[in-house]
Amino acid sequence: MGSNLFAELRVWVLQDVETLLPGLTQMHASIELTPTRDAVHGDMATNAALVAAKPAGRNPREIAARLAELLAKREGIAKAEPAGPGFVNITLTPEFLLRQLPVILDAGIAYGNGAAKGQKINVEYVSANPTGPLHVGHCRGAVVGDALANLLQKAGYDVTKEYYVNDAGAQVVALARSVYVRYLQALGRNLHAEAYAAQVPGGVQYGGEYLVPVGQSLAELYGEMFATAPEEQWLDTIREFAVAKMLELIREDLAALHVTHDVFTSERELVAAGGVERALQILQDRGLIYEGTLEPPKGKTPEDWEPREQTLFRATQFGDDVDRPVKKSDGSNTYFANDIACHADKMARGFNAMIDVLGADHGGYTKRMQAAVKALAGNGDARLDVVLCQIVRVMKNGEPVRMSKRAGTFVELRDLIDEVGADAVRFIMLMRKSDAQMEFDLNAAVAQTRDNPVFYVQYAHARCRSVLRAAGEPSGLAAADLSALTAPEELTLIRKLIAWPRLVEAAALAREPHRVAFFLYELAGDFHALWNAGRDDAALRFIQAEKPIETAARLALVSATSVIIRSGLGVLGVKPVEEMR
């Protein structure tokens, strides 16, 4: 079902290398069979001779020449020849290439799915504090995390998409206080609200309009009950209520972006269930917790610095720069301690592979969390990958769009979605490596031209569908006689299609969903090129009235193309369109 042609033919290479140089099996791992960058080099190339040269003590070109002879005898290989410093370039027979089309058609959307790896991976993303609607800054992580999880799933991992709800810290207390002000206002007690706000330590933090309805709901539910009551009587109730409401808002935002999660894990519940103590105990048992005092940070000593004895975790034993506090000087747990618990909990749930998708401002957090995971794993093989998403600058008419709350422009994610649509937001966010800063051009995102990769890919799919509709949605294309497919543009397109499984595997391994977006863009380009060829030469058009055999062959190709585009868009979470309007 996966049918990665490159993986299959690599076996041939390994067999022939073994025939040629028996016993040198330890180098097999570094032998690869890759698509050629340039079509004049054929369909595939292997570095086998280069890799083998040193252990075999022979000239790479000589090995390449002999390997080429062996490979050329294989059925399906039209030509194999040594090239450059010791590559072997392989050209497949057209028949062999064409045989892949029915494989795609039979597998459908599942083409490119990796074999089940039996490995559980936890992908945590968004995890925004439940204190308000999502803003643009959350967007990239949400999209990258969602697409990465989809990608890993397609590659054959058992993926769980997780949202870690930070509902235990000071920020949700601040939320409760902010909501309380709205509650008083809803009761018409504006003076009372002002008086309360004035004595909140640090001031009222969340002044957004989105809390107004929350205050109103509370007023309806509880009436005057909390109006004059001291904080301790309402804090828990209102905090819980507010967090639930904020999560509703966030879920709506995520839904608008077509981002989904399998589980929402509550920090509060984890803490209440003793998760932190359990996690720290594991570290304690390994002698990785001690009481000590940290040095002030070099070069930038805070004004109010004073040495304090704290409970510390020996992060330096696992590659971090300094040991990290797990308890504050007053004995309460640090946020880091809760995060250790969060990851320990995931490990307890059977995930030995975890991925955190975080914003760039959490970059300094990577080392300590990876250190903690290593420490928790002990002799186990748990691994945490952190995917950092750099800042996005939103551009309009060549100018950066201000994100200030006062200006009221594009603070909230919803505004961005309303402006360009969820599909465009997702695709464009995925057109960049996540660890590089990017510009999001609003003009390009809605343009109906090649500048806009979403449009370009969608247009290719719509063209495929349009052709198939015009042909009356033929069935049985997988059994079509394909020998009529001989045009260079057609073969180029097929080569692109069969590269899909390999791309899925590589992109998943690298945790780089953006590669899928680029692949689709290139695939769309190849398809449009074929379409355009038909414009100059009517004989290359897909539907040939008097030639049912040619037509069926071409429709098979078109159908396979649409399948792969759908498959790729599915990974990105973008809906394929049937027609352009």
Added chain:
RNA sequence: GCGCCCUUAGCUCAGUUGGAUAGAGCACGAGACUUCUAAUCUUGAGGCCGGUGGUUCGAAUCCACCAGGGCGCACCA
């Protein structure tokens, strides 16, 4: 001061984990097309891959140092 990320064509960015002559799109130059599958197409030019050393058959990719940009830097979340 320390750590992490980034630096590739005029602009926005890829570069398949170290491979062959570093690629796209936009913008720019030249040509085609008069709506036929046109929400255009073909084609050209454009590069010291930030710099300097190193590792090896081979480096944009790995290592060291330097320069520039971003993010973070006791107990906050």
